[in-house]
Amino acid sequence: METLLTSPTQTVHIGAAHPFVVIGERINPTGRKTMAEQIAAGDFRQVLADAHAQVTAGAQMLDVNAGIPMVDEPALLAEIVRLVQQAVPVPLSIDSSVVAALEAGLKAYRGKALVNSVTGEDERLEAVLPLVKQYHAAVIGIANDQSGISHDPEVRFAVAKKIVARAESYGIAREDVIIDPLAMPVGAVPASGATLFQITRRIREELGVNTTCGASNISFGLPNRPGLNATFIAMAMAAGMTCAILNPLKEETTNAIRAANLLLGHDENAQTWIRFNRPQQEETAGAAPGGARPRRPRPGSASE
Amino acid sequence: METLLTSPTQTVHIGAAHPFVVIGERINPTGRKTMAEQIAAGDFRQVLADAHAQVTAGAQMLDVNAGIPMVDEPALLAEIVRLVQQAVPVPLSIDSSVVAALEAGLKAYRGKALVNSVTGEDERLEAVLPLVKQYHAAVIGIANDQSGISHDPEVRFAVAKKIVARAESYGIAREDVIIDPLAMPVGAVPASGATLFQITRRIREELGVNTTCGASNISFGLPNRPGLNATFIAMAMAAGMTCAILNPLKEETTNAIRAANLLLGHDENAQTWIRFNRPQQEETAGAAPGGARPRRPRPGSASE
Numbered sequence: 341m342e343t344l345l346t347s348p349t350q351t352v353h354i355g356a357a358h359p360f361v362v363i364g365e366r367i368n369p370t371g372r373k374t375m376a377e378q379i380a381a382g383d384f385r386q387v388l389a390d391a392h393a394q395v396t397a398g399a400q401m402l403d404v405n406a407g408i409p410m411v412d413e414p415a416l417l418a419e420i421v422r423l424v425q426q427a428v429p430v431p432l433s434i435d436s437s438v439v440a441a442l443e444a445g446l447k448a449y450r451g452k453a454l455v456n457s458v459t460g461e462d463e464r465l466e467a468v469l470p471l472v473k474q475y476h477a478a479v480i481g482i483a484n485d486q487s488g489i490s491h492d493p494e495v496r497f498a499v500a501k502k503i504v505a506r507a508e509s510y511g512i513a514r515e516d517v518i519i520d521p522l523a524m525p526v527g528a529v530p531a532s533g534a535t536l537f538q539i540t541r542r543i544r545e546e547l548g549v550n551t552t553c554g555a556s557n558i559s560f561g562l563p564n565r566p567g568l569n570a571t572f573i574a575m576a577m578a579a580g581m582t583c584a585i586l587n588p589l590k591e592e593t594t595n596a597i598r599a600a601n602l603l604l605g606h607d608e609n610a611q612t613w614i615r616f617n618r619p620q621q622e623e624t625a626g627a628a629p630g631g632a633r634p635r636r637p638r639p640g641s642a643s644e
Numbered sequence: 645m646e647t648l649l650t651s652p653t654q655t656v657h658i659g660a661a662h663p664f665v666v667i668g669e670r671i672n673p674t675g676r677k678t679m680a681e682q683i684a685a686g687d688f689r690q691v692l693a694d695a696h697a698q699v700t701a702g703a704q705m706l707d708v709n710a711g712i713p714m715v716d717e718p719a720l721l722a723e724i725v726r727l728v729q730q731a732v733p734v735p736l737s738i739d740s741s742v743v744a745a746l747e748a749g750l751k752a753y754r755g756k757a758l759v760n761s762v763t764g765e766d767e768r769l770e771a772v773l774p775l776v777k778q779y780h781a782a783v784i785g786i787a788n789d790q791s792g793i794s795h796d797p798e799v800r801f802a803v804a805k806k807i808v809a810r811a812e813s814y815g816i817a818r819e820d821v822i823i824d825p826l827a828m829p830v831g832a833v834p835a836s837g838a839t840l841f842q843i844t845r846r847i848r849e850e851l852g853v854n855t856t857c858g859a860s861n862i863s864f865g866l867p868n869r870p871g872l873n874a875t876f877i878a879m880a881m882a883a884g885m886t887c888a889i890l891n892p893l894k895e896e897t898t899n900a901i902r903a904a905n906l907l908l909g910h911d912e913n914a915q916t917w918i919r920f921n922r923p924q925q926e927e928t929a930g931a932a933p934g935g936a937r938p939r940r941p942r943p944g945s946a947s948e
Contacts, residue, residue, distance in 0.1 A: 526907055527914050533907030537882055558907070562914055564899075564921035571903035574875045575882035578841055595868075599875035603830055603837030603862070610831050610866055617868035 341515045341548045343478050345401060345431040346451040352400050352431050354518065354550050354583045359606040360573075360597050361401060361583035363433050363454075364394030365556065367424065368405040376408050379416060387420055388427050395428045397588040402428065403456060404445070405435035414444035421448040433480070433585070439467045446475040453477045456585075457520065460485035460499040469510040478516035479507065480552060483539070489522055491531065493539050496521060497546075500539070504547055515550075518583065519543050523553040523572070525560035533558065533572065537579040544580035555586040555593075570596035577604060645819045645852045647782050649705060649735040650755040656704050656735050658822065658854050658887045663910040664877075664901050665705060665887035667737050667758075668698030669860065671728065672709040680712050683720060691724055692731050699732045701892040706732065707760060708749070709739035718748035725752040737784070737889070743771045750779040757781045760889070761824065764789035764803035773814040782820035783811065784856060787843070793826055795835065797843050800825060801850075804843070808851055819854075822887065823847050827857040827876070829864035837862065837876065841883040848884035859890040859897075874900035881908060 342355035354361045367390050369376035375386045387404075394402055404424055406416040417436055424432060433454040434445035442455055457480035458468040472479045481503035483496040490496050500519045507517045521539040524532035536558075540551045558572045559565040570593045573584055577600040588594050595616065602613045646659035658665045671694050673680035679690045691708075698706055708728055710720040721740055728736060738749035739760040746759055761784035762772040776783045785807035787800040794800050804823045811821045825843040828836035840862075844855045862876045863869040874897045877888060881904040892898050899920065906917045 530909050530912070534909050537907075562921075563918060563923050567899060567921065568903045568906070568917070570875075571878045571900045572907055574878050575904060575907060578879035578882040595871060596875045599872045600879060602872070603841075603876055603879060605834050605838050608834070613872070614867060617866075617871065619867055 341550060343515050343518055343550050344452065345454050345478060347425065347429055347431045348450050349429045350431060356544070356580065356582060358582070359601045360577055360581075362399045362588050362594065362597065363401040363403050363552070363583060363585045364390075364397075364399035364588050365403055365554070365585045366390040366394055366587060366589070367402060367420065368435065369408050370405065379406060379420070380408050380411050384420065384423050388423060391424045391428045394588050395430055397591075398594055399430065399588040401431050401433055401454070401583075403433040403435045403585050406441065407436060407438075413438050413441040417441045418444040418448040421445045425450060434477075439471070442468065443471050446471060446477060449475070454518070455479040457482050458503065460503055465503065465506045469507055469512060472507070472516070473510050473512050478518065479512070480518050480520050481507070482520045483522055489524065491529070491535070493535050493542075496535075496539055497542055500543055501547060504549055514548070518550045518552050519547070520553050521551060523555060523558040523576075525562075526558050526568075526572075527561040533575070537575060540576060540579040540581050550582045551580065552583045552585065553581065555584040566590040566592040569593050573597060574600040577601075645854060647758075647819050647822055647854050648756065649758050649782060651729065651733055651735045652754050653733045654735060660848070660884065660886060662886070663905045664881055664885075666703045666892050666898065666901065667705040667707050667856070667887060667889045668694075668701075668703035668892050669707055669858070669889045670694040670698055670891060670893070671706060671724065672739065673712050674709065683710060683724070684712050684715050688724065688727050692727060695728045695732045698892050699734055702898055703734065703892040705735050705737055705758065705887075707737040707739045707889050710745065711740060711742075717742050717745040721745045722748040722752035725749045729754060738781075743775070746772065747775050750775060750781060753779070758822070759783040761786050762807065764807055769807065769810045773811055773816060776811070776820070777814050777816050782822065783816070784822050784824050785811070786824045787826055793828065795833070795839070797839050797846075800839075800843055801846055804847055805851060808853055818852070822854045822856050823851070824857050825855060827859060827862040827880075829866075830862050830872075830876075831865040837879070841879060844880060844883040844885050854886045855884065856887045856889065857885065859888040870894040870896040873897050877901060878904040881905075 345352045367387050369379055378386050404420050406413050406420055433456045435456040436442050455472050455477050458464050459482045483500045485499050504514050504517050521536050526532050543551050555573050559568040574596045598613050601607045607613055649656045671691050673683055682690050708724050710717050710724055737758040737760045740746050759776050759781050762768050763786045787804045789803050808818050808821050825840050830836050847855050859877050863872040878900045902917050905911045
């Protein structure tokens with residue numbers, strides 16, 4: 341099953357027959373004090389810098405969020421959507437928990453957007469799905485509801501199934517629903533990785549729809565987050581996940597995604613892998629003989 | 645299902661309920677000219693250095709191979725088994741394509757060894773399985789036979805099934821058969837990763853036995869082999885693989901295995917991950933603030 345998202349100039353295909361789609365997570369003021377202050381003051385320089393940096397690093401889509409307390413979130417999100425679309429050519433994921441903000445973002449958006457997100461409660465579904473239909477968008481359905489995030493895979497699967505069925509009842513094709521089975525921090529919830537892989541596989545096999553997650557969440561509170569995220573996303577891809585919202589500036593993570601694309605048969609002649617992992621002349625010259633360690637420099641990786 | 649291997653002082657448990665078992669690949673003269681010359685001359689210094697280095701790096705078992713043209717392989721393999729068992733406490737995998745060498749190695753071994761390996765041809769099964777039974781060993785069954793390595797997952801699965809059944813007919817418990825579904829170089833066989841993940845999962849689900857592979861083979865001919873191997877092994881673990889023969893001296897690979905163990909629920913309180921990935925004082929001081937940003941809380945999520 342294939343989800344298509346578009347901008348005025350680009351189409352992104354999400355599905356098992358395609359390379360994994362990276363949705364850049366950085367345009368989000370949550371936990372980013374400077375960005376939040378800038379956005380609240382109508383200064384979008386950091387937003388645009390992050391848009392360019394993430395697309396340069398290989399993000400095929402960008403998530404945009406304007407969730408700042410005490411601001412006019414609908415107006416701000418619409419403005420960010422407009423500015424980011426002027427700056428970069430990739431399709432966007434419009435991210436808010438406020439329905440009016442989603443609507444304002446969709447109104448401003450040119451192309452077929454991804455709505456991030458709807459949860460399984462009836463009142464959320466009834467508020468968000470008509471907008472998804474009206475604006476010919478696709479939507480991320482999060483596998484939790486009024487009872488919270490269940491640790492029982494059966495319950496989360498049932499919520500996913502409900503969201504897909506409800507979307508169809510609104511005339512939204514099931515290929516336009518992407519389920520987020522929820523990556524909980526493995527440091528706090530030891531079974532969260534295994535549970536996510538299991539639900540992801542089951543959603544693919546039984547519902548046939550695409551899956552995604554906010555990948556960075558898995559490593560919350562643990563050291564070497566890029567390393568843990570890299571392994572996590574490759575394992576999620578092995579389980580059938582087809583896109584994720586993550587930080588593309590972490591080279592360790594994006595290179596693991598390149599490796600996993602190759603290992604899943606989505607990198608013809610290993611072209612992409614070889615291009616990004618070719619030993620560099622100057623490094624080879626300076627490397628210890630026999631070490632033959634063709635690592636690339638890691639832009640954006642804070643540690644190591 | 646659980647495979648137990650022993651040395652006089654250690655027991656290794658291979659199975660889905662345990663952390664992944666790393667079998668060190670380095671004691672193998674194939675492609676290592678200096679080691680081959682040393683071994684042929686009765687000099688085992690490199691062998692013992694590799695034994696110590698691999699165990700220090702975290703290998704829970706070691707593979708030992710003495711496959712050098714024009715030598716008395718049975719005598720050499722038996723000698724290596726004796727010396728390595730004197731030097732390090734871990735159980736061994738006795739590796740040869742020569743039946744007499746396997747027998748000599750088994751005779752010299754103290755404990756319950758892993759025999760590496762038997763393939764699916766009748767004459768190989770009839771030669772190797774009685775030895776496995778006689779010496780109370782376990783055995784790696786490789787999923788190919790006289791027709792070669794099939795690209796058809798059905799054929800490879802059928803060979804695996806035949807090996808398990810034949811072993812049982814010799815009185816070898818199925819938990820003492822570990823199937824190697826064959827990691828072919830992904831640079832030459834584009835489907836090899838996806839095929840391996842699929843067969844691995846099916847063997848686990850339908851036969852219930854453990855699986856292994858020679859992991860380094862997957863990256864043959866490609867740049868950044870440790871990086872590709874690291875992602876590969878994590879994906880194989882997601883598919884249900886429980887041990888592999890690989891180079892534990894490559895920190896990128898062993899750290900991906902630690903991450904995958906954590907994500908599969910085999911690292912209580914993330915103790916091992918934290919021990920090996922704890923930020924060092926000077927790194928923390930230099931790290932950019934905001935690197936460890938939590939994902940925003942989802943609407944209706946437990947974190948709100």
